[in-house]
Amino acid sequence: MYAIGSKKNLLSNEMSDGYYDTVKDLLEHELVQKMKEFTQHGNTSTFQHCVNVSYYNYKICKFFHLDARAGARAGLLHDFFLYDWHTHTRDTGDHFHGMTHPKAALKNASRHFNLSAREKDIILKHMFPLTITPPRYMETFVIVFVDKYCGLIETVGHMCAKLSGKK
Ligand SMILES: [Fe+2]
Ligand SMILES: [Fe+2]
Numbered sequence: 001m002y003a004i005g006s007k008k009n010l011l012s013n014e015m016s017d018g019y020y021d022t023v024k025d026l027l028e029h030e031l032v033q034k035m036k037e038f039t040q041h042g043n044t045s046t047f048q049h050c051v052n053v054s055y056y057n058y059k060i061c062k063f064f065h066l067d068a069r070a071g072a073r074a075g076l077l078h079d080f081f082l083y084d085w086h087t088h089t090r091d092t093g094d095h096f097h098g099m100t101h102p103k104a105a106l107k108n109a110s111r112h113f114n115l116s117a118r119e120k121d122i123i124l125k126h127m128f129p130l131t132i133t134p135p136r137y138m139e140t141f142v143i144v145f146v147d148k149y150c151g152l153i154e155t156v157g158h159m160c161a162k163l164s165g166k167k
Contacts, residue, residue: 001027001051003051003052003054003055003056004044004052004150004153004154004157005153006047006055006138010051010055016055017059017062019054019055019058019059019072021167022058022068022069022072022073023073023076024053026073026076026077026113029112029113031082031108031112032047032050032076032080032082033047033078034082035050035079035080035082036048036081038084038085039084039086040079040085040151040154040155041151041154041155041158042155042157042158042159043158043161044154044158046079047123049079049150049151049154050075050076050077050079050080051076051080052150052154053075053076053078053079053143053146053147053150054071054072054075054076054078054150055072055075056075056135056146056150057071057072057074057075057122057139057142057143057146058071058072060073060142060146061139061142064138064142066138066139066142067118067139068138069109069139070116070118070119070122070137070139071122071142071143072141073113073115073119073138074115074118074119074120074122074123074143075122075143075146076144077105077108077109077113077115077119077123078102078105078122078123078126078143078147079101079105080108080109080123081101081104081105081108082104082107082108083104085101087096090160097132098127099127099130099131101127102123102124102125102126102131103124105123106120106123109123118137118139118140121135121136121137121140122137122138122139122140123142125144126140126143126144126147127144127147128140128144145166
């Protein structure tokens with residue numbers, strides 16, 4: 001298992017700089033694994049997107065001496081909404097997935113895992129400024145940038161792969 005743009009095997013605790021031990025119990029949970037069934041951006045699954053965000057949250061929080069455990073764990077659960085957002089509006093009439101999914105993810109995550117106040121803030125406000133309430137912790141500001149950056153790289157990578165395949 002790898003994060004986008006990294007050659008570090010995240011299933012190795014040494015290679016991942018302790019990341020694996022930090023999220024192992026979450027990674028093995030069947031509902032977290034279920035995120036593999038949904039597509040997030042381009043051809044990236046929601047699971048892979050959450051791994052990407054979780055790992056870079058972890059590295060950046062560690063670098064700045066922030067709570068890397070909260071960054072990694074909430075990063076893995078930040079899009080834990082467990083539905084296909086591409087058909088969500090048609091299926092439910094909810095036109096505001098961008099604003100509503102952090103609450104859905106937090107509700108699911110709270111049901112299955114014990115979350116700290118910091119982890120809840122990271123999940124609930126990762127779409128800031130789309131969701132208006134500002135982050136309370138520095139770790140939440142980290143995910144605000146990491147999530148958008150990973151989403152962009154995943155989307156652009158898919159578009160480039162498609163374009164090069166057409167030539
Ligand atoms: Fe999200
Ligand atoms: Fe995300």
